[in-house]
Amino acid sequence: MATETYTFLKNIIGRNIYNELKRDAKQYIPVATVVLIVVLVLTYFFHWKILSWILNLITGTSLIFIAYIIGIVLLLDFGVNVKMTRSWDGSYKMPNSKPFKYHLTKFWEIILVVLAIAAIYFSNKYRRHYAFECETFLVDENSGIYHLEEGNDDEECNYTTKMKGYEIEELGYSFCESCKDWVEEAEEVYESERYSRR
Numbered sequence: 153m154a155t156e157t158y159t160f161l162k163n164i165i166g167r168n169i170y171n172e173l174k175r176d177a178k179q180y181i182p183v184a185t186v187v188l189i190v191v192l193v194l195t196y197f198f199h200w201k202i203l204s205w206i207l208n209l210i211t212g213t214s215l216i217f218i219a220y221i222i223g224i225v226l227l228l229d230f231g232v233n234v235k236m237t238r239s240w241d242g243s244y245k246m247p248n249s250k251p252f253k254y255h256l257t258k259f260w261e262i263i264l265v266v267l268a269i270a271a272i273y274f275s276n277k278y279r280r281h282y283a284f285e286c287e288t289f290l291v292d293e294n295s296g297i298y299h300l301e302e303g304n305d306d307e308e309c310n311y312t313t314k315m316k317g318y319e320i321e322e323l324g325y326s327f328c329e330s331c332k333d334w335v336e337e338a339e340e341v342y343e344s345e346r347y348s349r350r
């Protein structure tokens with residue numbers, strides 16, 4: 153009797169696609185992991201716009217990161233041995249009553265998916281925060297308020313110096329209200345444009 157390593161996921165998407173994807177994951181995930189670690193370590197020490205741009209490209213809700221996370225899930229997906237049954241044409245197929253261990257793979261996969269969603273959520277937060285840290289602001293040291301540098305149409309905006317987000321963070325200054333409104337409006341316009349293009 154033939155046995156094959158199976159998981160719930162493998163049974164759903166089919167053994168050929170599953171094996172192919174897993175082979176690709178084994179090839180690309182180690183390299184991608186090294187790149188990701190290098191970028192994350194660099195963001196810890198430096199505040200460069202180019203790094204923020206790369207981070208936006210490879211983490212959070214970007215397709216590259218989602219593909220990466222799917223690859224990780226596939227690599228961590230553990231199979232159990234299932235005794236195949238022979239069908240009328242001589243090919244092997246999954247038995248109708250599956251072993252108990254096989255059902256456990258489903259629970260492990262649910263845990264992996266939850267962790268995957270958490271990874272996307274937190275890396276998204278991180279890349280947004282890092283983008284703020286790299287941004288240059290106009291800072292009024294007397295009032296402890298900082299303004300946008302780009303897109304700021306406030307004529308009476310007074311400032312004493314320019315600082316990057318990570319420098320302001322340590323000072324506990326607050327963001328200018330009218331600049332905040334401007335950002336929110338700009339984001340709304342961006343969102344509505346994005347949706348209207350569909």
Ligand SMILES: [Zn+2]
Binds near residue numbers: 299304309328329
């Ligand atoms: Zn302002």
